[in-house]
Every structure is written in structure tokens, then in C-alpha cells.
Amino acid sequence: MEFVQNFPAFSIMLCLFAGIVSSVLKKNAAKWLNTILIIVVGAMSVAVLYYTASMNTVYVYQMGRFSAPWGNELRIGCLEAGTALFFCIIMLLSLLGGRTHLEEDVESSRHNLYYVLINLLLSSLLALVYTNDLFTAYVFVEINTIAACGLIMVRQNGRTIEAAIRYMIMSLLGSGMLLLGICMLYDLTGHLLMSNIHEQVLSIVAEGTYKVPLLVAIAIISVGLAIKSALFPFHAWLPDAYGYSTVSSAAILSSLVSKGYIFLLIKIIYRVLGFEVFHDSGIINVFFIFGLCGMIFGSFSAIRENDIKRMISFSSVAQIGYIYMGFGLGTKEAMIASIYHIFAHAVCKSLLFIASSGLTDVSNRSRHFVDLTGAAYRNKIAGVGFTVGALSMVGIPLFPGFISKLLFAQASILNHGKMLPALIVLAISTILNAIYFLKTVIRIYIPVENGRNLTITFRQQRLFGVTLLLFIVFSLALGSCSQPIVDLIRQGLESEIISSIPNTIYQLAQSLMI
Amino acid sequence: MGANLLCNYGESVAMLLFGIGxxxxxxQSNLIKKIIGLNIMDTAIYLFLAEKGYISGRVAPIITDGVQDVNKYINPIPSGLVLTGIxxxxxxxxxxxxxxxxLYRRYHTLNLDKVAMILKKEDK
Incomplete structure (x- = not known):
């Protein structure tokens, strides 16, 4: 076994330990520890990605010495490693872009606590991506929820307390249902490891027994995760939670936290239930309908909104609708499109949040559209960043949003029954997106007499400017080099487990003892 | 159907409690009542797990009197899950x-609807 295979376990552990250590560090030390941590974890993910993609392999990593039915496992393939790398990049850029705002929004003595939460959040995201054990997934879902609640709360005002409470209540409803579903699935199959459950589920389905309990378990798990990731009818908490928290938190919450749950759902669909079983369960039709509703109603709410941050938050509801619509189409192609859209949306949404904070800075901190008039001239780089994000959301070629819409359209053609509604709603949603995003872009590029508002140049905000440039380059790269990424996703989805390896640390310790 | 519900009465009660929680x-609009609901909901799941892990006539999986036969003990995993869940x-x-x-220190109420109304007034 090669050393690189240990990296996923290392990166989860490193994040947990860094979280503990940060609680006693000073503000700057915690900041640097966090930055270095994310870079190290990202580098490790690159190594794992290179290893799994070049060898075209998927391996199972046993935590501790217990073998398959009893022990805890990680499952690592190129999709998992790629997602981990992507999460690291987005998290690093979001933190860099929001750093000046963090200084203002959070008391100086509490900065290290913010980085504790960030480290725990990263560890839980990595664990959700890598784990092969359903109950471990549940525990890390809860850690993720608590850390996310802290990220909302960290800016102290009445709005954020209320938003955090609403977020917690909806999340707890979701995780309660998820836990119940996992327990039912355990009851039916007798296992907690994803691969073992999968075998048992297949045999249950083949025998034709326990149809209703299996359906109930699938439904409860799906609804639980849908509530947590803010699918359309459960999105009421979302605009407050994203709109009033500090900008790094908003970027991370919208682009990573909800995506972690969706990634877990994809894992459950593929590794636990099996795509065919999930497809036949009928849940996909529910996802399809609510996804379509989300695409339309999310956009309508965004059009009615007068507050730029809440508008961007409502647009998240629409984009999550796209992802669930992809699940609902029920083909492999659509699933690939959904995963690509997770990436595309994460980049653009965090870019939009960061850029909008730059725009509000030069408009007397006002987030209302009237005050934002001409803001792009006062803060040029933020204006460019916002425009790139908006164009990508609308679906202009060269940008990642276009590719995901193209993939969705191609995938829907393969499904005859759902082709027409999917294509029509896709078109309507694109127009609605264009209405509210281009309206904002035009608004910020209307020249005005600049009397009272200050102007910020690139030199005054180097870190912010460089971060936005990196974001723009990253999103352009994602949009223009989409084919390798799509191939990687396909390879990751189709691959089966080849080798199961025990923990090398344990072997090392054992050989030392002998 | 009815007979099944009756003989698995533990699970039925657990599901009922889950629904109540x-x-x-x-x-509920009162936060404390919401939290009580949360606890009832979680406890119902633990009851469900405990019911599923128990096999009548067997004892807790702690080796007593040197008996190592698997058939003498109940399944320990649900108990472990309950502990983690707790x-x-x-x-x-x-x-x-x-x-x-x-929230109470800031708005002097635990009622979420009232808080929402206060926030609306603040906006205007």
C-alpha cells in the first residue's frame, strides 16, 4: 500500500486537531493555522486525486484494525478526492475575500473561535465526502450543522440570532428524519457500512420482501437531506441565514454546507441504495417536481427582493432546484450534470457574495438597489467579479453556468417522459435568472454623480482584489475546461471498489511492537 | 397489519412519539416547547433502536460467568448508536x-412569531 492512500484520513484528523488547537491560540495564529491547514489539505487532496485518477482506482480505507462488517471505513475514488480539493479551494478563497469584513463584524477576542468553527466545518465536510459508514455520516452531519449555526451567529445582532434559530430548527427536523431513516435501514439490512447495506438492499429487492419499510426509509432519508439542503418548500430559513451573516460565512454556507448534504445524498443514492432501486422507488418524481418548483419560485422571490444579498440567497434556492431536478430526471447523464452544477454553483455563488460585499462597501453599507447605482465604477474589481458571477448564473457560454445548463438539457432529452417539462422550466428559469441578475448588473453600471460615496481602488484592497481575480480565473477555467471535469465525474460515479486496504498506521505500530 | 402493530407495540409507540416530537x-411558537419537542423526537429514535436491538430472553452483552456464546447476548450495536445519538x-x-x-435577552420574549413581528418593525 502506498503512503498517499493515508491522506484522506490524515486530512480529516488534521482538521479536527487544528480545531481543538485553535481554541487556545491568539487571533493571528489561528488565522494562519487555518490558512496553512486548508492549503495542506488541498495539496493532499491533489495527491489523492492524481493517484486515484491516474491508476483509475477506488479503494476502501479501514480506520482501525476491524475488517468490513464491523469497522469504520473511508471510501476514496477520484470523485471524492476531486470534491475535497474543490471544497478546499472555495473555502480558502471565501475566507480570503471576506477577511476585512470579518475584522469588523467579529469581536477581536473571538476570532480564534471563528477559525475553530471553520476547521470543524472543513473536517465534517471532508468526512461527509469520504466516509463509507452511514452512522459516521450522521454524526458529521450534526457537526456540520452546529458549525454552520456558529458561522451564522458569529456576527452579533438580533437578525442573526433569529436566523440561526430558524436554521437550527429546520436542520434539526432534517437530521431527526435522517437518523430515523438510517435506523430503519439498519433495521432492514443489519449493517451500517454503505457497501454492506447495498448488498443487502439488492437481496431484499430481489426477494420482493419489505417493500413498504424500504420505501419509507428511502423517503425519510431523502426528505431529511432535502430539508437540510434547502430544497424548495423548506427554504424559508435560507435568505435570513445567508443574507445577514458575515460575508465569508454566507459564501461558505451557500456554496459548501448545503453541497455537503447533497453530496451525501448522492452517495446514498449510488453506494447505499443503488441507482436502480432509488430510480424505481418513485422518490425521483417528488424530487423532480419540487426541483422544478424551486427553480421557478426561487427566481420569483429573487426578482421581488430589494436587498442584494437576499436576492443572491434566493437565487441559491433556484440553483438547488436545478440540482434536485437533475436527480429527478433519473439518468446517469443527469446525475453528472447535477454534480457539475454543484461545482459551478459553488464557485459562482461564493464569487457573487464576495463581490457584492465589495459593492456595498462603496455604497454607505447599504444593500438596497437604489443605493448601489454606479457602484461598479467606485469599486471596479468587485463590479467585474459580480458581472462574471451573474453572467455565469444566467448561462452565458464560457462560464460554468452555461455548461451545467447544457448538460441538463442534453440529459433531459434522454428521458422522454420528463423532457418537455424539464426543458420548458429550464428556459423559463434562465429568463428569470437573466431578469434579476442583469437588472443588478445594469444598475451597478449606471454612471452617477459621485458626491458622498467613497471610491476604493485596487491598491487599497489588494487581498480582496486578488481573491476576486482568482475566483474569476477559477470560474472561467471551470467553464472552459469542462470536458475533463465531466469525464472525471463520470469515472468517479461508475467506478467500483477494487481493493480494500487496512490502516497503515496500525500496521506500522504492529511491526514496531514486534 | 393491525396485529403487526400490536405485537411490535414498542416500535409503534416510538413512531407515535417521533410524530409528537x-x-x-x-x-410550536415557544422556543422552550420546541426544544422539548426536539428531545422527545430524539428519544423516540433511541426507543426505536433499543426495541430493535433487544432480543427477548437474552442479557446485556457483558460477559458474565465466562459465557461466550453469542446466542446468550443481545445485539450491542444499537446500544452503541443510542449512546452516540445521546x-x-x-x-x-x-x-x-x-x-x-x-434571543430572550435581546427581545424579552421566547415566542418566535413575536420576534418576527419585532424584526419587521425594525426594518421599517
Whole structure:
């Protein structure tokens, strides 16, 4: 076994330990520890990605010495490693872009606590991506929820307390249902490891027994995760939670936290239930309908909104609708499109949040559209960043949003029954997106007499400017080099487990003892 | 159907309790009642797990008198899951209670609807 295979376990552990250590560090030390941590974890993910993609392999990593039915496992393939790398990049850029705002929004003595939460959040995201054990997934879902609640709360005002409470209540409803579903699935199959459950589920389905309990378990798990990731009818908490928290938190919450749950759902669909079983369960039709509703109603709410941050938050509801619509189409192609859209949306949404904070800075901190008039001239780089994000959301070629819409359209053609509604709603949603995003872009590029508002140049905000440039380059790269990424996703989805390896640390310790 | 419900009465009670807790957490407007609902919901799941792990006529999986036969003991995994679940729900409850204290100090009410009305007034 090669050393690189240990990296996923290392990166989860490193994040947990860094979280503990940060609680006693000073503000700057915690900041640097966090930055270095994310870079190290990202580098490790690159190594794992290179290893799994070049060898075209998927391996199972046993935590501790217990073998398959009893022990805890990680499952690592190129999709998992790629997602981990992507999460690291987005998290690093979001933190860099929001750093000046963090200084203002959070008391100086509490900065290290913010980085504790960030480290725990990263560890839980990595664990959700890598784990092969359903109950471990549940525990890390809860850690993720608590850390996310802290990220909302960290800016102290009445709005954020209320938003955090609403977020917690909806999340707890979701995780309660998820836990119940996992327990039912355990009851039916007798296992907690994803691969073992999968075998048992297949045999249950083949025998034709326990149809209703299996359906109930699938439904409860799906609804639980849908509530947590803010699918359309459960999105009421979302605009407050994203709109009033500090900008790094908003970027991370919208682009990573909800995506972690969706990634877990994809894992459950593929590794636990099996795509065919999930497809036949009928849940996909529910996802399809609510996804379509989300695409339309999310956009309508965004059009009615007068507050730029809440508008961007409502647009998240629409984009999550796209992802669930992809699940609902029920083909492999659509699933690939959904995963690509997770990436595309994460980049653009965090870019939009960061850029909008730059725009509000030069408009007397006002987030209302009237005050934002001409803001792009006062803060040029933020204006460019916002425009790139908006164009990508609308679906202009060269940008990642276009590719995901193209993939969705191609995938829907393969499904005859759902082709027409999917294509029509896709078109309507694109127009609605264009209405509210281009309206904002035009608004910020209307020249005005600049009397009272200050102007910020690139030199005054180097870190912010460089971060936005990196974001723009990253999103352009994602949009223009989409084919390798799509191939990687396909390879990751189709691959089966080849080798199961025990923990090398344990072997090392054992050989030392002998 | 009815007979099954009756002989698995433990599970039926657990599901009933889950429903009660879920409804309370979702529909109550008082925060403390919501948190009580959350606890009822979580406890119902532990009851469900305990019911599923118990096999009548067997004892807790701690080796007594040197008996190592698997058929003498109940399944220990659900108990382990319950323990993990309890830890999670304790921490979540603590977080929710601390949030409620914050909210009460600021708005002098625990009623979420009233808080929403106060926030609307603040906006205007």
C-alpha cells in the first residue's frame, strides 16, 4: 500500500486537531493555522486525486484494525478526492475575500473561535465526502450543522440570532428524519457500512420482501437531506441565514454546507441504495417536481427582493432546484450534470457574495438597489467579479453556468417522459435568472454623480482584489475546461471498489511492537 | 397489519412519539416547547433502536460467568448508536438553549412569531 492512500484520513484528523488547537491560540495564529491547514489539505487532496485518477482506482480505507462488517471505513475514488480539493479551494478563497469584513463584524477576542468553527466545518465536510459508514455520516452531519449555526451567529445582532434559530430548527427536523431513516435501514439490512447495506438492499429487492419499510426509509432519508439542503418548500430559513451573516460565512454556507448534504445524498443514492432501486422507488418524481418548483419560485422571490444579498440567497434556492431536478430526471447523464452544477454553483455563488460585499462597501453599507447605482465604477474589481458571477448564473457560454445548463438539457432529452417539462422550466428559469441578475448588473453600471460615496481602488484592497481575480480565473477555467471535469465525474460515479486496504498506521505500530 | 402493530407495540409507540416530537418542533411558537419537542423526537429514535436491538430472553452483552456464546447476548450495536445519538442530542440541545437565552435577552420574549413581528418593525 502506498503512503498517499493515508491522506484522506490524515486530512480529516488534521482538521479536527487544528480545531481543538485553535481554541487556545491568539487571533493571528489561528488565522494562519487555518490558512496553512486548508492549503495542506488541498495539496493532499491533489495527491489523492492524481493517484486515484491516474491508476483509475477506488479503494476502501479501514480506520482501525476491524475488517468490513464491523469497522469504520473511508471510501476514496477520484470523485471524492476531486470534491475535497474543490471544497478546499472555495473555502480558502471565501475566507480570503471576506477577511476585512470579518475584522469588523467579529469581536477581536473571538476570532480564534471563528477559525475553530471553520476547521470543524472543513473536517465534517471532508468526512461527509469520504466516509463509507452511514452512522459516521450522521454524526458529521450534526457537526456540520452546529458549525454552520456558529458561522451564522458569529456576527452579533438580533437578525442573526433569529436566523440561526430558524436554521437550527429546520436542520434539526432534517437530521431527526435522517437518523430515523438510517435506523430503519439498519433495521432492514443489519449493517451500517454503505457497501454492506447495498448488498443487502439488492437481496431484499430481489426477494420482493419489505417493500413498504424500504420505501419509507428511502423517503425519510431523502426528505431529511432535502430539508437540510434547502430544497424548495423548506427554504424559508435560507435568505435570513445567508443574507445577514458575515460575508465569508454566507459564501461558505451557500456554496459548501448545503453541497455537503447533497453530496451525501448522492452517495446514498449510488453506494447505499443503488441507482436502480432509488430510480424505481418513485422518490425521483417528488424530487423532480419540487426541483422544478424551486427553480421557478426561487427566481420569483429573487426578482421581488430589494436587498442584494437576499436576492443572491434566493437565487441559491433556484440553483438547488436545478440540482434536485437533475436527480429527478433519473439518468446517469443527469446525475453528472447535477454534480457539475454543484461545482459551478459553488464557485459562482461564493464569487457573487464576495463581490457584492465589495459593492456595498462603496455604497454607505447599504444593500438596497437604489443605493448601489454606479457602484461598479467606485469599486471596479468587485463590479467585474459580480458581472462574471451573474453572467455565469444566467448561462452565458464560457462560464460554468452555461455548461451545467447544457448538460441538463442534453440529459433531459434522454428521458422522454420528463423532457418537455424539464426543458420548458429550464428556459423559463434562465429568463428569470437573466431578469434579476442583469437588472443588478445594469444598475451597478449606471454612471452617477459621485458626491458622498467613497471610491476604493485596487491598491487599497489588494487581498480582496486578488481573491476576486482568482475566483474569476477559477470560474472561467471551470467553464472552459469542462470536458475533463465531466469525464472525471463520470469515472468517479461508475467506478467500483477494487481493493480494500487496512490502516497503515496500525500496521506500522504492529511491526514496531514486534 | 393491525396485529403487526400490536405485537411490535414498542416500535409503534416510538413512531407515535417521533410524530409528537416532530410536530412540536415544527409547529410550536415557544422556543422552550420546541426544544422539548426536539428531545422527545430524539428519544423516540433511541426507543426505536433499543426495541430493535433487544432480543427477548437474552442479557446485556457483558460477559458474565465466562459465557461466550453469542446466542446468550443481545445485539450491542444499537446500544452503541443510542449512546452516540445521546451525545449528539445533548450538544444540540445545549446549543439551542444558549441561543434561546441570547434571543430572550435581546427581545424579552421566547415566542418566535413575536420576534418576527419585532424584526419587521425594525426594518421599517
Amino acid at each position: 416532530f410536530g412540536n418542533l415544527l409547529l 451525545v449528539v442530542s445533548v450538544s444540540v440541545t445545549a446549543l439551542m438553549l444558549s441561543l434561546s437565552i441570547r
